[in-house]
Amino acid sequence: MTTTFDKRMSIDDIIASLSDGMTIGIGGWATRRKPMALVRALARSKLKDLTVVSYGGPDVGVLAAAGKIAKLAFAFVSLDHIPIEPHFKKARQAGLKVWEMDEGMLHWGLRAAAMHLPFLPTRCGMATSVAEHPGLRTIRSPYADGEELIAMPALRLDAALLHVHRSDERGNALILSPDPFFDELMARAADRVFLSAERIVPTEELGLPGNARFHPFERAVVTGVAEAPFGAHPTSAAPDYEIDMKHLRHYVASAESDDAWNAYRAAHVDVDQAAYVASVGGADAILAAPRPVY
């Protein structure tokens, strides 16, 4: 007899399984492969007091504008081609609580959590203001060099939200973009891992073992997977689609006033993913976005 093993969930089911006060890691990097369908669902949920860990882009901006973030652990928040993230800027200037660190410290904190170590030593941050964070300790090398290093504590996540290109119903995933960033470490650093996927496909359509380089982690770390076509928009999920600069400019303009944000929110956040895709011009418009140059 055959039994099934199926981790498929809806976007809203995933968000409903989270709790107030959790530490949430968000995958991707700035304007690339952010799990925006999950982020928007989080923004319209009743969840509150979240600690967010992110190589930040509009994920942080949307959640900050929606008042969801109690504390942000970050190294930057940026829209890349538009360097300053306006909603983050606004929240930060209004006193949003942050733990600012070096990009490599964030990497190392996730890696420590992924390996269930209490910390990993790094010199990133030494002799700068990031070393002054009150929660941070240093450690002296026990070897002849005696160097003093930052003991970067594990950034353990209650949940990680990641966007992938393909997954089967059991959470065997592919990240096809040219840079996988640190999603693998977030997956291993988290107690529960939720994926949004452009497409959920039969296992034999994952193209393994040929696609092995695009297979970021084994399915045992994955709790649930939701199919969400264009779930990274307005960030990219290259090679499937590119950053929507036109929409990002519209998003940036929504930080100009409360009215502008409320209008943006009503049109693009307080709607399900299908309505969201329609609200930004539909699939054809998303697929037509040109490849950005850096």
Added chain:
Amino acid sequence: MARHTLTELIIARAAKAWADDPEWLATGITPVPRLAAGLAKTLYNPRLMITDGENWFARDPVPLGPRDGFEPVIEGWAPYLRTFDNLWNGRRHAMVAPVQIDRYGQTNISVIGDHDQPKAALLGARGFPGNSIHHPNSFFFPAHNKRAFVEGEVDYVCMAGYNPARWPGGRKPFRLELRLILTNLCVMDFGGPGHAIRLVSLHPGVSFEEVQDNTGFPIHRDGGGTPETPAPTDEELAVIARLDPHDVRATIIKGNPPGRPEWG
């Protein structure tokens, strides 16, 4: 001497920052440093590795802006994970464009004002802290003034500098090495006493007094007069034009002034 702009003069001079580097990554963040890195690789140091600005090593420098069908030849993969591995290994010289710098060479791109409730929130520290103690760094400032060259310490120290008070145990961090500062007024290095910022050359028509008046701390000057920053060669100007087909460089310094004031 061919007519050129001040920005082109700076790009040509900035390229020399990488001229004698070993085989490693030349990173230029923002257009002037990026054009300078491309110029260095093209004319002075073919050993340099360079990226397309995203996550590929390009065999040749990639022109700025829309590529109009041009596809760079890719010679390697540079995802962020590998970027960190490479830079922690010390094999990079970056030129970046911070918002503030102080007398120690400490720089800031995080906030203006108080860190808990900033007057202006900028990017965040990014990889600046780690970069600063793993590989050499140089700097470009399009507007040399006291808001950029601050009197005390920068508002948030993103990059370590020659400030022993911040060094753990008073010991210089691992590979801290600050090299060159280029501005719209002059070229400086860290060759003064105790790595103090030292004037290297003045751009045509600029006086030492003008530099000092626009700097929040004393600039060291060696005796015997300060040379003028050299004009770019025709060959350099041709490469710069090829690497910047959309003339992004014209938008960097306010008013896009000429390389010599008498041409204005």
